[in-house]
Amino acid sequence: MDACHDRLAGITKIAVLRANSVGDFFFILPALEAIRAAYPACEIVLLGRPWHARFLSGRPSPIDRVAVIPAHEGLFQPSDGELAEVPEPGPFFRSMREERFDIAFQCHGGGRHSNPFISSIGAKLTVGSRTPDAEPLDRWIPYDVFQPEVARYLDLVSLIGARPVSLVPRLQATPSDLAEADEVVPPATPFALLHPGSTDQRRRWPAPFFARLADAIADRGLRVVVNAIASESDVVEDLIGSMTSRPRPRAIWAGPDLSLSGLYGLIARAAVVASNDSGPVHMAVAAETPCLGFFWCYNLLTYGPLSRQGFTPLVSWRMHCPDCQGDLVPSQCQHSSSIISDILPERAIEALNQLLQARSNAERHGEEKGDL
Numbered sequence: 001m002d003a004c005h006d007r008l009a010g011i012t013k014i015a016v017l018r019a020n021s022v023g024d025f026f027f028i029l030p031a032l033e034a035i036r037a038a039y040p041a042c043e044i045v046l047l048g049r050p051w052h053a054r055f056l057s058g059r060p061s062p063i064d065r066v067a068v069i070p071a072h073e074g075l076f077q078p079s080d081g082e083l084a085e086v087p088e089p090g091p092f093f094r095s096m097r098e099e100r101f102d103i104a105f106q107c108h109g110g111g112r113h114s115n116p117f118i119s120s121i122g123a124k125l126t127v128g129s130r131t132p133d134a135e136p137l138d139r140w141i142p143y144d145v146f147q148p149e150v151a152r153y154l155d156l157v158s159l160i161g162a163r164p165v166s167l168v169p170r171l172q173a174t175p176s177d178l179a180e181a182d183e184v185v186p187p188a189t190p191f192a193l194l195h196p197g198s199t200d201q202r203r204r205w206p207a208p209f210f211a212r213l214a215d216a217i218a219d220r221g222l223r224v225v226v227n228a229i230a231s232e233s234d235v236v237e238d239l240i241g242s243m244t245s246r247p248r249p250r251a252i253w254a255g256p257d258l259s260l261s262g263l264y265g266l267i268a269r270a271a272v273v274a275s276n277d278s279g280p281v282h283m284a285v286a287a288e289t290p291c292l293g294f295f296w297c298y299n300l301l302t303y304g305p306l307s308r309q310g311f312t313p314l315v316s317w318r319m320h321c322p323d324c325q326g327d328l329v330p331s332q333c334q335h336s337s338s339i340i341s342d343i344l345p346e347r348a349i350e351a352l353n354q355l356l357q358a359r360s361n362a363e364r365h366g367e368e369k370g371d372l
Helices: 022-027 029-038 050-056 080-085 089-099 114-119 149-160 175-184 207-219 230-242 260-269 279-287 297-303 345-371
Strands: 013-017 043-048 065-068 103-106 125-130 139-142 191-195 223-226 251-253 272-276 291-296 311-316
Touching: 013 029, 013 089, 013 114, 022 029, 022 149, 022 279, 029 043, 029 149, 043 050, 050 065, 050 080, 050 260, 065 089, 103 114, 103 149, 114 125, 125 149, 139 149, 175 260, 191 207, 191 260, 191 279, 207 223, 207 230, 207 272, 207 345, 223 230, 230 251, 260 279, 272 279, 272 345, 279 291, 279 311, 291 297, 291 345, 297 311, 311 345
Parallel strands: 013 043, 013 103, 043 065, 103 125, 125 139, 191 223, 191 272, 223 251, 272 291, 291 311
Antiparallel strands: none
């Protein structure tokens, strides 16, 4: 394994493969910022999915443009709605080779499927992670699942001499983000955003617990806004229906048609976000919005934000399945009950109060400084 830490000369174009979900994208922002600082004149091209192209178009970020990748085993399988936006493999790889990238980064897992993909674009130098069953790249680090994701990609970019400039993802909300958010919640309306869903049902904090937290939020005079996709409408109904605070209209569903841009606008405007271990946690951190995140302990190690400024993790230390009592580590059974249901609502309400108090103190301190 070659681990040169000097900056390279003559670098004009860098490709970065990261074609997965929303939270996964935010993990690589500090690494991208490090590349931008080390190579300010180079063009950075993200090899991603259609949602990356839509979300990042016209948005200030370290990325200059997005190239949507084709379907690829173990890497990306487009949904029916994405097919029209996805290129065919042959034309894609030909166009990538014509780009003549100086460096291509594989930032998509251990490399079994992604290392051959990144090697096929014809870059002068390939860099990435590697598990024992993956082919080597020109420069690589071992892939260990138990490493914070932000640190993993900072390790990778250090192989070309890029030093960290931040450990915390940051991304600016745009006027279009905020305009869509204003259609959901009128401007100047104070609100909290709750995200009770998750792709993995085992990572969901129970909806009735979210309802208890929502009651505490409503009692503080904040509107409650619930974010969820259409397939999670039952979770939304359970949450809002379990609330006891009045008036009930304080709680609304942002709706299944909210775009990712609109969600980011809502998160940027919110007084506080409470979310399962999912994309909105990392969006809140990037938008500098106070956030509660509900995590299983092993996932917190790898996927939890590094900073605790404005972010509070609420952690389950459960080691056995609540259904069969089987060990959750190293293997997982096929049951779907929540493995974080031992996080009690009282803990979340206390953490919520602390976050809102810290925000209030910071705002008051800012006003006092402005009066000097």
